Amino acid sequence: MGRPKFIASVSFGKDSLATVLLAKEHDEPLDEAVYCEVMFDKDISGEVPEHRDFIYDTAIPKLEEMGVRIIVLRSAKTYVDLFTGRVTRGPKKSMVRSFPICGRCAVQRDCKVRPIQRYQKTLPPETVKYIGIARDETERLLRLENGRQVSLLAKYNFTEQDAWQLCDSAGLLSPVYAFTGRGGCWFCPNAKMPELRHLYDHHPDLWARMLALQAIPGKTTEKFNRTQKFSDIDAVFRQEDGEAALRQAA
Incomplete structure (x- = not known):
């Protein structure tokens, strides 16, 4: 009987990439690295554009040069599909589903978790998964499944800082760490204001797509996150820009 299959779950953030680098450095068994890409629509990735470019132009080619097999998964469903879908029962029947609920994100469930679960069903039952959790993330480490994760x-x-340094030294540190400490879709309701400000400043086309979704009538909720409409955030940034322009003119 041969050894079990070993896979790495990767987001191409520092912790998952450092995991792959450690596996190669220490001759740990590694059969493939599995990445699930959430899509905004059929053509536009849900990854922040800088991160998506890093994944496909830098990270995947470098890992493949190291002999790592990369598996890319995608759901048939997209963010726009879920947003524009209609409620089929209950008091909000026929309304547009709208923005995902913080803490119960249907996008995470349908566009990421389910494709991964479907893929896992094709793997041998004894498969071992490498998870990118640093030694200083004690609570997360306690939740790992013994023998399986x-x-x-x-x-x-390795701490999170050690993972950062390892990726940086290898030329495999995502550029998103210049403006955020976390990964996530550019339309994530948990995005912090600096992340949204980056999207507003550098990707006006994507920003405009979110404003267009906000304008759709008959939604179950108007709120992008727990407290604000997307249009409210847009108004804040426009006001900030206006005030900055006045200061420069003074």
Whole structure:
């Protein structure tokens, strides 16, 4: 009987990439790295554009040069599909589903978790998954499934900062860390204001798409996150720009 299959779950953030680098450095078994890309619509990635370019132009080619097989998964459903879908029962029947609910994100469920679960069903039952959790993330480490999920970062005593430095040294640190400390879709309701400001400043085409969704009538909710409409955030940034222009003119 041969050894079990070993896969790495990757988002191409620092922790998951450091996991792959450690596996190669220490000759840990690694059969493939699995990435699930959430899509905004059929053509536009849900990844922040800088991160998507890094994934496809830098990270995947470098890992493949190292002999790592990359599996890319995508759901048939997109953010726009879920947003524009209609409620089929209950008091809000026929209304547009609208923005996902913080903490119960249908996008995470349908566009990421389910494709991964479908893929996992094709794997041998004894498959071992490497999870990018650093040794200083104690609570997350305690939730790993014994024997089925392994943290190489913890095994080799790597903190999150160590993972950052390893990726940086290897030329595999995503440019998103210049303006955020977390990964996530550019339309995520949990996005912090600096992340949204980056989208507003550098990707006006994507910003305009979110404003167009906000304008759709008959939605179950008008709120993008727990407290604000997307149009409210847009108004804040426009006001900030106006005030900055006045200061420069003074």
